[in-house]
Amino acid sequence: MSKLxxxxxxxxxxxxxxxxxxxxxxxxxGLTEISKDTKKAIEKAKxxxxxxxxxxxxxSIEGLPEWELVAIDLSSNxxxxxxxxxxxxxxxxxxxxxxxxxxxxxxxxxIP
Amino acid sequence: MQLDLSSNQINTLEGLTxxxxxxxxxxxxxxNPVAELPNYRAYLFEKYHNIHQEFPPSRCLxxxxxxxxxxxxxxxxxxxxxxxxxxxxxxxxxSWMRTMMMNQSLSLRKRNDLFVKFWQIAIFLNKFDxxxxxxxxxxx
Numbered sequence: 001m002s003k004l005x006x007x008x009x010x011x012x013x014x015x016x017x018x019x020x021x022x023x024x025x026x027x028x029x030g031l032t033e034i035s036k037d038t039k040k041a042i043e044k045a046k047x048x049x050x051x052x053x054x055x056x057x058x059x060s061i062e063g064l065p066e067w068e069l070v071a072i073d074l075s076s077n078x079x080x081x082x083x084x085x086x087x088x089x090x091x092x093x094x095x096x097x098x099x100x101x102x103x104x105x106x107x108x109x110x111i112p
Numbered sequence: 113m114q115l116d117l118s119s120n121q122i123n124t125l126e127g128l129t130x131x132x133x134x135x136x137x138x139x140x141x142x143x144n145p146v147a148e149l150p151n152y153r154a155y156l157f158e159k160y161h162n163i164h165q166e167f168p169p170s171r172c173l174x175x176x177x178x179x180x181x182x183x184x185x186x187x188x189x190x191x192x193x194x195x196x197x198x199x200x201x202x203x204x205x206x207s208w209m210r211t212m213m214m215n216q217s218l219s220l221r222k223r224n225d226l227f228v229k230f231w232q233i234a235i236f237l238n239k240f241d242x243x244x245x246x247x248x249x250x251x252x
Contacts, residue, residue, distance in 0.1 A: 071114035079120040095115065095134050
């Protein structure tokens, strides 16, 4: 098992374990991409709603499992200008695919 | 959905356009090069308001908050200071606090109040640790 996979495993444990974790903290792991190893390590958790990917070197989140997210923290990464074919495109496609679940979330949560 | 894209490298207003097609509950674009452009706030506000009238930017955009008027909204700019940003980063490292911060049933103002309280507690604990000779840094 790689060092990164072990770190991710530890963080999943801290968050309540693979079965119960509702958020996953992948900050400060030096990620430059969601690699196959990373994806393999995180996709076991099926109930993730909040993903923290802050303080990495990400230019794309391609490879992130299709969770029903309510929040995603991509602060302090390397996302840049949007244009066709850019790295931000995948983020937007990913988020657009989450809109249906966020609409359901909005209906069930009252916002003052 | 909440999306935090702060401290990235988005540098043009056009680069924000695709974000407006998303029904985001909260969007944080602080500390991107685009946030330094003179028309940034007006552009962001206008575009987001035009598209998501049912979901006003006062709730969606971290930097903007709405004053009282209901039908003719009068918006004022609320600038998040670097200190607030640092506080937020500190809170981000604390799992239970972060979960509370992301609780949509709390207003932005309430969540910011919680940031402040958490920060005060962290300062107190830091002083206490120093006094007791504990070198663990809580405010990194």
